[in-house]
Amino acid sequence: MTTIHAETFEVNPDYPKLRTRLVVGLEIHVELATRSKMWTSAPNVAHRDRFDAEPNSLIDPVVAGMPGTLPVINEQALEMSIRVGLALGCHINQFTKWDRKSYYYPDLPKNYQISQYDLPVCGDGALDIPVSGEGEGKLLDGAMKRIGIVRAHLEEDAGKLLHEAPAGGAGGVGGVGGDGEYVGGDFTIVDLNRAGTPLLEIVTQPDFSTPDEVVMFGQVLRQICRHLGVSEGIMQKGHMRFEPNINVVIDKDGELFKTPIVEIKNLNSFKAVHGAITHEYRRQVDEWVKTGVVMGARAKSTRGWDDVKLVTTHQRHKEDADEYRYFPDPDLVPAVISDEWIARLQAGLPELPLAKEKRYCGELGLDGKVVDALLDDPRLTAFFEEVLETGAKPQSAAAVLLNYGAKRANELGVSIAEVGASAEQVRDIIALADADKVGSSAADKLFGYCCESDEPAEKLAEQHGLLQVSDTGALEGYIDEVLANPKMAKAVEDIRGGKDKAIGALMGQVMRLSGGSANPKVVTEMIKKKILG
């Protein structure tokens, strides 16, 4: 394994006389999939049971910031945060507390967000990501790059603002823009379902030097969170939102210049992350060539990403950190995380996705695409391993799940792990197929019956007449009937003449007569024997 260092300049494609180096750090907001909210028992919209909740149906007086309400920490959200921290190799701060971040905006009616300022639950850590190689086996011997983690803190998400059309139309119903926002109106409407959702903000070191690395990190982190079971990681639902901090170091004739840091807000697709960073790299170099402005005392400016025009756009100045007037929230007491607690959570961590990918490709000898498919759905990954524990061979187990299972999962709109077949049934289907007791189309049907019944697979195969007939006595009658059919005379001649392919025509007839239950291998042997002697 080689390690790549970021300190590499490249000749700038737009300005060949300049050598430039992109520097990116990342803030990632992960909505934790607890059942209830961060500070109160109102249900959490980031939990899959509540994805389709009606606006403002997941709120209570705590969420709405009513006077006299008090927050209480969701222990599960804290444990999920610690588990993410452990997976990222973070130091866990054993004394952690929550602070108020004051800002006035209708997406959080309290007029402050409860966040963590100086004692976040997770301190420094690191994540190694693959940075070279494409496709299958990329993790087996590819180069890795270490991305430093500065911290991860546990806070609450804010609600959503929608901009309603004027009341002139029927009941003031506005048009809905492409991104789900109401357009053109004289007031704004608010849905607080998302307000108070537990939110883990992870901050990296500025260790990225290409947009690809940032995207790879995002994908690896998403997989980790999904496999830890702390987030569904559905990008379109905003379960993970990325804010890259970008600047460029420019080497002009040996003299170094740093462009001012720009933060791009709220990117919720990997395409947007890649596009925004790529655009901002060029824009900052252009801007420096034009104005010569370099990084100054003012920390950073904020830009948004226009998904249609594919450019970053200036946003108004936001408060600096000191203007948020952080102070310890008096409504919450600190948390003390004991060694025993950390040890228990550490022991409960699953094998992480990158390690799993390596093991599946290496030890289990599975194809890269198959591994990607197995790991793409953490529920499937767990079920696959359950099937392996019954003694099934990895290739066969993967094939059954990704063919017969995927078909049902697509029809039902559920995970392959949830179609209804048990691990033992899957093992038995494989065993029946390996023993030539069921053919492949019968195995598919049998999988279907297993989804609807807890009976053992072999019993179901028997009940539904799916067992292959390999008994020569039973098959002889069918074969003789087919051979005696004048329409088959040509095929029989061809076989006699050495054209084995012609057996297919006869096989089709035998299958038809046997109701699909004839064992094709046995039938082939018998036909050859009868014709060729």
Next chain:
Amino acid sequence: MTNNDQNNNPTNSGDIHITEDDVRHVAKLSRLKLSDDDLHHFTDQLGAVLAYVSKLNELDVDGVEPMAHPMDVTNVFRRDEPESLYTADQMLASAPDAHPPFYKVTKVLDDGSGA
């Protein structure tokens, strides 16, 4: 305070000055509209409060851990059990204005979210 950083230094036992600019800035962050008279008035009042509290700066706090909470209690948690206790209609009934099933607020033009 933006231009009085030395006053945040707990070892500084000197006078605390608050300027009208400071008050104007804090008022803006709190979305308060103050007249010039208000500014004078509050600058004096806040100055007096801060001068009184600055007495604390005389204490020697070397080696004293910062206090996160006045109560000596930690680890007060809730179990992660969801409850739907209110409908949207019930919640909207106590709002200043509503456009069911949404809250209705003054038009917001830009992204001022701090979250």
